[in-house]
Amino acid sequence: MRLLKGINNKNHMKRNRKKLKTITAVSMTLLLAMLTGCSSAAVSKESSGNSGNANKEENTNSSGSSGGDLVIPLSGISEEASFYPMEVEGISLEVIAVKDSEGTIRTAFNTCQICYDSGRGYYEQSGDVLICQNCGNRFKMSQVEVQSGGCNPWPIFAENKIVDDENITISQDFLKEATVLFENWKVEY
Structure with a gap:
């Protein structure tokens, strides 16, 4: 019975690690998108030739x-x-x-x-x-x-x-x- 409980805990930990990795990956992707979105507006502005x-x-x-x-x-x-x-x-x-x-x-x-x-x-x-x-x-x-x-x-x-x-x-x-x-x-x- 103890062995089963240990296996269940390991499976539970694997699932939690997988969820954490997914959440981290999504968060990093969103952060990267926000940062590059801010920079890409400057690129399109520069290509318009309007420096001011x-x-x-x-x-x-x-x-x-x-x-x-x-x-x-x-x-x-x-x-x-x-x-x-x-x-x-x-x-x-x-x-x-x-x-x-x-x-x-x-x-x-x-x-x-x-x-x-x-x-x-x-x-x-x-x-x-x-x-x-x-x-x-x-x-x-x-x-x-x-x-x-x-x-x-x-x-x-x-x-x-x-x-x-x-x-x-x-x-x-x-x-x-x-x-x-x-x-x-x-x-x-």
Whole structure:
């Protein structure tokens, strides 16, 4: 009787191992599909020949710094995205500032919350949308600084900046925290 019980346990363990292998294989397949789906959108975007680089170069603005803080003049923000490059502790990073169609000023880091470590997870403007250069996802200006998480520009919420009548100020300490998002930013492969 004990022997039968041992055999039954072994058969039960084999079935559980087989189920676990199947679940693992399905999970890995789904994960791979999600990752390649994000990258394939960028490939189809690239093959269309619409890079948008000229538009970004024209709209890159200089900003002042106060003790290492990023200071963005409100007067320079319009419905066309402005890109504010900065170097913090040897890491290049960039902030986007834009006014949406209702006049709300929005800020975000110029990196995608999902694609940031791909080397191509940054945005360029095309018309009235920002396009991730890795996955090709598009975002209206009204969507910037709205969501945290997902494949969209990394928001800089109100608690992470000071807005007065003339400027938006983002502290150097907050910018230092964000350098991890830019360690592999705009890397050519």
